[in-house]
Amino acid sequence: MEKIKLNNIKITDSLFGSYTKQVADKILEYQWEVLNDRQKEAMPTYCIANFKIAAGEMEGERRGVVFQDTDLYKWLEAVAYCIDNGTGKAFERQADEIIELVGRAQEPDGYLNTYFTIMAPEKKWSNQVEGHELYTAGHLMEAATAYYEATGKDHLLNIARKNADLICRVFGQEEGQIHGYPGHQEVELGLIKLYKVTGDKRYLDCAYYFIDERGKEPSYFLGEIRQRGRYEFFPEFDNYDLSYSQAHMRPVKQKTAEGHAVRAMYMCSAMADLAGERQDKDLLEACKAIWNNVTQKRMYITGGVGSSGLLERFTVDYDLPNRTNYSETCASIGLMMFGQRMTAVTGDARYYDIVEKALYNTVLAGINIEGNRYFYVNPLEVVPEFCTKRTYMDHVKANRQKWFSVACCPTNVARTLASLGQYIYAREGNTLFIHQFISSEAKVALKDGSLHVKMGSKLLQNGVVRIGYENEGTKELRIKIRVPEYAKSVKMILDGDLIEPEKEAGYMIVGAGEAGKHELAVYFGIDAKWVAASDNVREDCGKVALVKGPLVYCLEEKENGRNLAGVFVEIHKPIEPKEPAEGLVGDIPVLEYEGSRLENKRIPSDGLYGEPGFELRETKLQAVPYCLWNNRGSGEMLVWQKVKF
Amino acid sequence: MEKIKLNNIKITDSLFGSYTKQVADKILEYQWEVLNDRQKEAMPTYCIANFKIAAGEMEGERRGVVFQDTDLYKWLEAVAYCIDNGTGKAFERQADEIIELVGRAQEPDGYLNTYFTIMAPEKKWSNQVEGHELYTAGHLMEAATAYYEATGKDHLLNIARKNADLICRVFGQEEGQIHGYPGHQEVELGLIKLYKVTGDKRYLDCAYYFIDERGKEPSYFLGEIRQRGRYEFFPEFDNYDLSYSQAHMRPVKQKTAEGHAVRAMYMCSAMADLAGERQDKDLLEACKAIWNNVTQKRMYITGGVGSSGLLERFTVDYDLPNRTNYSETCASIGLMMFGQRMTAVTGDARYYDIVEKALYNTVLAGINIEGNRYFYVNPLEVVPEFCTKRTYMDHVKANRQKWFSVACCPTNVARTLASLGQYIYAREGNTLFIHQFISSEAKVALKDGSLHVKMGSKLLQNGVVRIGYENEGTKELRIKIRVPEYAKSVKMILDGDLIEPEKEAGYMIVGAGEAGKHELAVYFGIDAKWVAASDNVREDCGKVALVKGPLVYCLEEKENGRNLAGVFVEIHKPIEPKEPAEGLVGDIPVLEYEGSRLENKRIPSDGLYGEPGFELRETKLQAVPYCLWNNRGSGEMLVWQKVKF
Known part of the structure; x- marks a missing residue:
């Protein structure tokens, strides 16, 4: 299963379109100003400044977290997707200029990392546990391949290749190479993308090496920690638990x-890629086992993990507290990446039930409607006054924030939204896959022909998805449409006729070989x-x-008053859709039902x-989509509601 | 209101007697072995070794936390109370010997602190925020006064005085003195006790200085932190919050x-003492305000705080999570100390409702029946498998521990139990006060005569307390008996006759002037x-x-199976007392009631x-006293149970 180039996909969805429009209209610009320390309301990041210092073009101290460079790389990756999807042309000049700067910050042997170049050149590659060098390199590679695919320009690609070539020389099983692996997985994903774009198998082999070497005994990490004798960046790593970085x-x-949930999900995504590329059944079995553990024992109903x-x-099975959890936005992005790859490798659509859950709930909750405030942590229950620095709840914020000192999430959300089309459609041979029901238009070249698809989704309103498609006459073409787990029933009408499509591995298979324009209406039986x-x-x-x-859905203070913990619901009474709430997007009905306080x-x-x-006391309650909470001021929020028995 | 010397009080209670017996029979011995690093099952403390090194009698590095000396001082204080109450004679020789060692570890000017003497003599008195020098000195003073009162021996008292004299010279408002105050309050309590024993008013003034100086602007602590530029002992203090040590x-x-709850409660105890000694109404008003805030907004039903x-x-008002809380055993001991002093100062018995709540629940839960395992943290809901190092729950233990690296609680529980009599009785003029209904015997000299009291309490069984007393004929004597808030009704029978005693400030006042032996039976209407x-x-x-x-009471897995979160109770159905559970102490009925799962x-x-x-599904549930949980193996525990509406 392959991805489809973003310039062939246009998002028109009332919910997601509102966010993807913000990416190009506001988010990239906001984040650019942040990276340049010109966004007055956000904290300084020193990100671009660090590259200038590394390039010898500015004086000063290198500041920010050790992996601060990745904020720029993820921004570049998002810009690339926006250029590709036709909304980001305006950023291409800035991107080209900043890529030049990145190139000037690279050392002659390919080394590229502003922290170690400026602050500790003698310590390069010496601290895999904490140093994040390979993590940072991975994001460079992801940005580079995306930018090359979007623009055809190879400057950043060449920078990344030179860096990857160095990594392939420095790390490995041969004598004289470092037998280490990254403290935070990510380089594997970057190397696999480089391999796919360049065809250079060394990158794939190196990615496999990093996965294969991990966790072997004696532990490389424990050896490194013993030798160093102290923690350079993260004192909280004291008594390092190898399972923290999946190196146990x-x-x-x-x-x-x-x-660490992001580390785990990035690793699993790379494992799934490698299982596919190398036809590695053992690796695939491991992916399935971990997937099942996550989704059957350690995941929030919102697709939050960690x-x-x-x-x-x-933590451990079934430990899912609602007020104190982390459920990092990036971890759910990692879960989406993992699920997307599992479907690609196994051909089974059902992984997308979880991808969709993570996307529609935790990932979308990670950003506000206006595109300038972010959640890093996604609790399922909030009482704002309890989220103070004085409690164990310091990580939980009752309101989205302008930026973070560790700012992985904002740029990660941006790149995910900018590449959303690739979570909707995929192709293989003469088959077009539809994985998500997000209104959009796609022109897809298949093996023997092409399909032009216009999807108008009212999934969130009435469960009806209309898929118009046009075929110029290639008989072999077909469309495989995912059947979501929540669909109580499915009825499909093609050009006015009820059809009974074949079903397989979570898909309905629709022949799309007949020339001309067709109208496929899918009625999913979806109830609240x-x-x-x-x-x-x-x-x-x-x-x-x-x-x-x-x-x-969740209850917010806005509609339901304070003390949501005191709300009881009667689950046998009807749930009525009402007009969408003012101030929210996506034209999504509010759900109203009877309850007690x-x-x-x-x-x-x-x-x-x-x-x-x-x-x-009897009361009417109104619930809004969880992803849209905290867009109308601060207040209590609650997902899990008590039942009146 | 004055305390009564412990050698006049004998605890005979079926619940508390079991613990107080353990103090002399096992706990002091166990802790002595721990302090000497001879208790193989507990971690080494280095406590006695540190004193030997400071005295120049042993080579080596000083180890353990900066305030490790206090473990010995609290042990000595407990020994003193046991000698006083007649159970600790066997430890007197060990105590005398170790006091000699303490004396040899003291510097000529009176300075006494093994950490700074050994490790950093140049840094004495320079780090009030973290160094705990005054805190450690306070525990020395408490031990010294207790040991002097119990034995009449003044060696430790003289050591403490010499140390206190130094502190009175070093700290104060005069030029050349340090205008600081302790990072952890405690020295105030020690100084006040020294004042009471010696009559030397300098100690009282110094205690008042420490309270009065605290929190003034510009902040002494912030100045100290600025000057030092880094944290020497507690990196977690970074971005020091002055309210953490009540210095805001x-x-x-x-x-x-x-x-910090222990700091707060120790400070309030000293404030109450000073309010009484100095007739300081403003200080008393502050005590009342803080007391009300704690008990009306920030305290668990078990008397746990923090x-x-x-x-x-x-944290903040009403933030009382049941699974992730701290509720340190020492903090509830601090709450008992605070309440005891508030009653002494105001003459109002009602503070003892909280003292009793803290004692019977959190403090007693701090130790196991056998006296060799301790809780530092006292949650109200435990699922053992969720209490792992991998979660934000690392501080919560599902089982009592052998010892702790910061081991304030075990020795604090020991000294509290050893001095329990002083929480039961007090006197003033010709009045004997009975504050707690714990079976015991007391011979109390009052102003014009004496009373011999034998209390047989079935408070926990049937709410009946029998108080036999003997008066040799002093007409003015009277007994003031606290009316607990939980008594639905009170009936009092004196020598067979129903009497209606006068009530005042939470007491019932019984004239005890008639010569001879009398039998007072108090029937408290106490229902589950x-x-x-x-x-x-x-x-x-x-x-x-x-x-x-x-x-x-709480539910334990032992009687009620796993998944206690799934238990619902019907609050209008009867609660039946049943035979005490096997393996528990105190002869306390198990409570049985109907519920659902x-x-x-x-x-x-x-x-x-x-x-x-x-x-x-309907089920029978059986609850046991919270203080006795986790005495019959590991398992789930739950205090707050869901109601079936």
Whole structure:
């Protein structure tokens, strides 16, 4: 299964279109100003300044986190996707100029990392546990391949190749090479993309080496830590837990999702790529085992992963607290990447149920409607006054932030939204795949012909997706449409006639060989419904969450007042769609239902404990999509609601 | 109101007697071995070794936390109380010997602190924020006064005085003195005790200076931090929050409990003492305001305080999570100390409702029945497998521990239990006060005569307390008996006759002037009952806790199986007392009641989210006292139970 070039896809969706439009109209510009320390309301990043210093064109100290360079690379990657999808032309000159600067910051042997070049040239490659050199290189490679594919310009590609060539020489199993691997996986993904663009198999081999070497005994990481004797960048790594970076055993043997969630998801994405490229069944089995562990035991209903506020990590099965969790935006992007690759490798559409869940909920929640505020952490329950620096909740913010000292998420969201088309469509031979029901238009060249598709999706409104397509007459063409897990029923009408398509591996297969324009209407039976969690999830016991299709809904203070913990719902009463709420986007109905509000009037306002004098007062509740919460001021928010039995 | 010497009080209680017996029989011995690094199962403390090195009698590096000396001082204080109460004679020789060592570790000018003497003599008194020198000195003074009062021996007292004299010279408002105050309050309490024992008013003045100087602007602490430029002992203090150590404003102006809970409670205890000694109304008003804030907005039903796992601190009103809280054992001891002093100063018994709550629940939970395992942190809900180092829950232990690297709690519990009599009785003029209903015997000299009291308490069984007393004929004698807030009704029978005692400030006043032996029976109407929390406590919304008298009950896995989060109770059904559980102490009935267990059978064992298929299955539940949990193996525990509406 291959991706489709973004210049063939146009997003027209009322929900996603609003965000993708912001990427080119506002987000790239906002982030550019941030990278240049000209965005007054955000904290300085020193990002571009660091490159200037490394290039010898500016005096000063290199500042920001050790992997600060990646903010620029992810911005460049997003710019590349926008140029490709036709919205980013305006940034091409800036991008070209900054690529020149990146080139000047590169050392003659290909080394490129502003931290080590400026601050510690003698320490290059010496601290894989903390140094993030390979992580940073991976983002350079991802940006470079994207920019080359979008523009055909190879300057950044050549910079990345020179850097990759150096890495392939420095790391490996041969004598004289460092037998290490990255402290934060990412370079594997970059190397695989470089391989795909250049055909140079050394990059694929090097990516495989990094996965294969990981977790072998004796541990490279523990040896490095012993030798250094102290932590240079992250004192919180003290008593380093190898599972934090998934280096506790060989990845091919791993069966559970451990450690830092972004590291884990990036590693799994690379493993899935390698399983496909190398036809490696063992690696694929490991991917499936970890996938099942994540999605069946360690994932929030919003597609959030990494439930611990401590070190942004996976914890243990069913430990899914709603107020103190991390559920980093980037981790859900990693989960999308992993699922996308699993479908590509296995041909099974069902991985996209999770990709969609992560995208529609946690990833979209990562950014505000205006495109200038971000969530790094995505809780499922918020009482703003409890999110203070004085508690263990310091990581949880009740409002999206302007920027972060570690700012992986904003640029990651931007590049994901800018490349959204590749999560909607894919192709293989004469088959066009439709994985997501996001209104859009695509012109897709297939093996023996081409299809022009116009998808008008009312998935979130009434479950109806209309797919107009035009074929110039190639008989072999077909469309495989994913059947989402939430569709209670599916009815398909092609040019006015009910059809019963063949089903396979989570797809409906529609022959699209007849010449001319056709209109395919897919009626997914989608109701708003209550969902419960496994009894093992103590936190959600006796509670339900409201979902409709891929969307998880939540209660906000705006419609429902304060103290949402006191809300009880009656799950057998009807849930009514109402007009979309003012101030939100996507034309998505608000869901209204009856519930009760618990009050204990026997405890006075200056009392803490007392006699139960519970009164349940009937009330109307209105829920909005979780992804849109905190777009209308600060307030309480709640996903899991108590059931009145 | 004065304390009564412990050698006049004998604890005979079935619950507390079991623990106080352990103090002399096992705990002091266990802790002595720990302090000497001979207790193989516990981690080495280096405590005695440090004193030997400081005395020049051993070579080596000084190890352990900067305030490690206090473990010995608190052990000595507990030994003193045990000698006083007649159970600790066997330790007197060891104590005398170790006091000699302490003396040899003291410097000629009175300075005494093994860390600074050995490791950094040039840095003495330079780091109040982190160094704990005054904190350590305070515990020396408390031990010294206790040992002097118990034995009449003044060696340790003289060591402490010499140290206190130095502190009175070094700190103060005069030119040439350091205008600082302790980073962790405690020295104030020690100085006040020294004053009471010696009558030397300099100590009282110095204690007042430390409280009065605190929080003045410009901040002494911020100045010290600026000057040092880095943290020497506690890197987690970075961006030091003055409220962490209650140094954000003058204590007399404070109205809320802020920061590290033990620091706050020790400070308030000293403030209450000073308010009494100096007749300082403003200080007393501040104490009352903070007391009200703690007990009406920031305290667990178990008397636990400091709800944040981050820095063991108070957070904000009503933020009382049950799984992630700190509720340090020492903080509840501090709350007991504060309440005891508030009653002594105001003459109002009602502060003892909270003292009793803290003692019977959190403090007693801090130690196991056998006296060799300790809780530092006291959660109200535990699922053992979720308490791992991989989560933000690392501080929460599912089982009591052998010892801690910061081991304030074990020795603090020991000294509190050893001096328990002083929380039961007090005297003033010709009045004997009975504050707690713990079976015991006391011979109390009053102003004009004496009373011999034998209290047989069945408070926890049937609410009946029998107080036999003997008076040799002094007419003026009287007994003031506290009326606990949980007593639904009170009936009092004196020598067979119903009497109606006068009531005042939370006491019932009984004339005890008639010569001879008398039998007073107090029938408190005490039922097991459900208690709810204020609606503002989001965490407890729709839940109830079971209490009976001062005891909070909990469900344990032992009687009730796993997944206690799935338990629902029906609060209008009867609660039946049953035989005490095997393996527990105190002869306290188990409470049995009907409830339901929620199961969702529609979600398969490998599923995480799915259709609600809730079934409520009726079940019998059995609750045991919270203070006794985790004495019969590891398992789930739950205080706040969901209500079936």
